[in-house]
Amino acid sequence: MFASLLVAFLLALGHHLFYSHLAGRSSPGGSYDILGTTLSKQRFNTALGTAFAFMVKAFLTLAVAVAYAQQFWRCAKTATSKTRVSTLDTLFSSLHDFTSLFKMHIWFRYPLLFALTLIAWLLPLASIITPATLSVKASEALTTTMAKVPQFDFVSLNFNAGLTYSGNYSYMGPGNLVQRIATAVSVSGEISSIQAPALNSSWELDFYGPSLECNHVTGQERTDIWNNTFNYLNGYPNCYNSYGYISWAQSSYGQGPFLESAGLNTTLLDEALGFGIPGAVYIAAIPALFAHEVDMATHTLTSACAMTTVYRGWTSITNSTDDLPSPESAYFSDATLMKCELHNASYHAEFSYVDGVQKVDVTKGIRPDNSSIIPIEEVYGPQLDDWSQNSTCLTLNTNGTRCFFDPVVVGTLSYQSIAAAFNKLILGTITQVVKVPVSTLEIDSNIGTSVLLNTDELAFISEWHRDGSTESVRPSLQGIVQNGSFAGEFSGLASEGSTGFASQVRTGSRGPLGPAMETLFQNLTISLLSEQFLQPNYSSPFAPPAEVEVTFRPWDNVYVYATTTLWIAYGLAIFFTVVSIGLGLLSIARNGTGFNNDFSTIVRVGRTTTFSEKGNAHDPDAIGDDYPMVGRKSLSGVETAYKPAHARSLTQETIVDSGRSIRSSRASFDNGRERPLSDSRSRRRSPR
Known part of the structure; x- marks a missing residue:
């Protein structure tokens, strides 16, 4: 009994260890050749687990059978004169005759034998349950390893257009690849598709890169900018250009969008970057100037020319205007004026791909001290390809000193190229130009094709309809049908969700302009990873490590092992077997010896x-x-x-x-x- 119990326990332990070894592993797809027969590895594992369960059941049943024999002979030896042979037959054959269990009139007299019989018949349930504790299901097989992924290296000249030499090397703007990516991002508003090492993978990057921080302009700076704008529009024919949108880069010429020349604001600043000062870009949205007619307290005139009438006789708003309405209240009170500054900031980006679908979560961290980026217009560098012919490095004005490579300068050039590519998408104007008998819309900015036009502050521009090549600005039929007094009569054309002429389904707003600008610039920065020609040259001493830790999540059929279920089944079987052995030992003690069910035992007991x-x-x-x-x-x-x-x-x-x-x-x-x-x-x- 004890030997059978021990063997059964060891087999159960082996079954557990075998399933534990398989748990979490991929279901094998190969096969074994056994005696000329091909057997798949998965079927082999299933068969081996079933064999373990069968052997455990067999040895546990053997232990219970031996214990049952001891109790049977105990009952047989103590039988009374009223005991019938049929009763002994039932007791003797109960372990292999299932129908004997239904003779309850006998089992009421022998409850211990009945309990042992039930245990023997129920033990095989364990061999049914335990093989099923190992199953196969589709799961992500997580594997973490070092692998190459797209990375940033801003200490590179790849982001710039060719720097031309004329005494020094002049900055010529962003490279074509950077500008192309910027244009694509501005139209989609999303991060470009970045090549992942696998369809299901994820990794993280920490790096420093350019960032944009946008805030509303307040105080004296705001007043100076509106004065600059008002002075430009204060007179004919400039007032015929009624600017609803103006964007310009901060420069050393002044804060306003119009360059002052001979005391007059005559030229719109159109440089993508201002050199020698912190990089920044301004955006002004002026809905009041964009209207067809401006209704003042005493005058109604077309476009911005109303300002000339109100302030007749004044050539500059800088003169005393205490006795006149403030331009802020008439034109600029509902205007938006923002300044977006270029900084160096830390980034933490998490890239995740599930079945090839890209998800990028970006967190912008702290900015280091003196994080403002000051664009560089010219740089020093070697004049000849051969260093030996330029050993004195005259361009550094230090005789006998070898030219050196400054990673900060190169990084700044990369940052300003990204900013310049972004600025080219938003700089310029959207103007209502007065031309009798109608006004036309002139869009001199790429923001018209950008998702930024869907922000709250620029939504008023979308209310105007561009009519073919003439671009005539008129209230649209759609607007009249949807919102005008005739809306009820044209309800069939203006129903919400209609696919007809006047659908009210519009592109959702991207929220406030400032956060939208920051997000779009951030998406541009991350999208640079999509271009392989902007990837680091890992032979450079300034390049990041070639590999990062990547988690691969391929979907695979893996083994799943229900440990608890197996040990509950085996535990109950072993427990009741131990109880049976205890009853068997008690019977042996009472019998004074042990018995088995051999024929010789029957003859020995009943020989006379x-x-x-x-x-x-x-x-x-x-x-x-x-x-x-x-x-x-x-x-x-x-x-x-x-x-x-x-x-x-x-x-x-x-x-x-x-x-x-x-x-x-x-x-x-x-x-x-x-x-x-x-x-x-x-x-x-x-x-x-």
């Missing part, structure tokens, strides 16, 4: 037992199986004799068969040999 025959017309020699037993002592314990009153003892009669007398002798066994009894102990009886 006398059986009575049951009268049967068809088989007079048949032995009865349903008569009460009469007990008497034998050498081995209780000896039973089945002896009805009318029965003839097989040991004391001569059976006549076909006229012949057969003397029946009692047989005894001595050391395994059969020995006939003496004739003197037999009596001859005449047949009836």
Whole structure:
């Protein structure tokens, strides 16, 4: 019993270790050649697990069977005269005869044997449950390793257009690749597709890069800019250009959008960058100037020319205007004036790809001290390709000093190229130009194709309809149908969600202009990773590490192991087996020895037992199986004799068969040999 229990436990442990080894691993797709038969590896693993379960069940059942035998012989030896042979047959065969379980009238008298029988029959359930604890399901097989991914290296000249030499090397703007990416991002508003090392992978990058910080202009700076704008529009023919949108880069010429020349603001600043001062770009949105008619307190005139009438006689708003309405209240009170400054900032970017679908989460961190970027107009550098011919490095004005490479200067050039590419998308104007009898819309800015036109501050521009090549600015039919007094009459054309002429479904707003600008610039910066020609040259000492930690998440069929379920099943089976063994040990102690169910054991226990025959017309020699037993002592314990009153003892009669007398002798066994009894102990009886 103990040996069987120990073997069963070790097999259960082996089953657990085998499944634990498979858990989390990919389901194998190969096969084994076993004795000329091809067996898939997955089927082999399943078969091996089933074999473990079968062997555990077999040894546990063996232990219970041995314990049952001890209890059976205990009951058999203590049987009373009322015990029938059929009862012993039921008890003896219950482990292999399932129908015996339904003879409850017997089991009420032998509850311990019934319990052992139930345990023996229920143990196979463990062999059904435990193989099913290993299953296969589709799962992400996480693997983390070092791999190459797109990275930033701003200490590179790849971001710039070719710097031309004329005494020094002059900055010529952003490279074509940078400008192309900037244009694509401005139209989509999203980060460009970046090549990942796998369809399901993720990684993180920490780097420093250019960032844009936008804030509303306030105080004296705001007043100076509006004065600059007003002075330009204060007079004919400039007032015919009614600016609804103006964007310009900060420069050393002044803060306003118009360059002052000979005391007059005559030229719109159109440089993408201002050199020698912190990089910044201004955006002014002036809905009041963009209207067809400006209704003042005393005058109604077309476009910005109304300002000339209101302030007649004044050539500059800088003169005293205490007795006149403030331009802020009339034109600029609802205007938006923002300044976006270029800085160096830290970034933390998380890239995640699921089935090739890109997701990038970017967090902008702290800015280092003196983070403002000051664009550089010219740089020093070697004049010749051969360093040996330029050993004095005259361009550095230091005789005998070898030219050196300044990574800060190169990084600044890269930053300002990204900013210049972005500025080219938003600089310029959107103007209502008065031309009798109509006004036309002139868009001199790429922002018209940018998602920034969908922001809250610039939404008023989208309310005007561009009519073909003439670009006539008129209130649109769609607007009249949807919002005018005729809306009810044209409800069929103006229903919400209509696919007809006047659908009210519009592009969703991207929110305030400032955050939208910052996000778009950030998306441009991250999108630079999509261009392989802007990737680092890893032979450079300033390049980042070539590989980063990448987590691969390929979907795969992997094994899943329900450890708890297996050990609950095996644990219950082992527990009830231990209980059975305990009952078996108790029976052995009471029997004084151990028994098994061999034939020799049956003979040993009942070797002096006398059986009575049951009268049967068809088989007079048949032995009865349903008569009460009469007990008497034998050498081995209780000896039973089945002896009805009318029965003839097989040991004391001569059976006549076909006229012949057969003397029946009692047989005894001595050391395994059969020995006939003496004739003197037999009596001859005449047949009836």
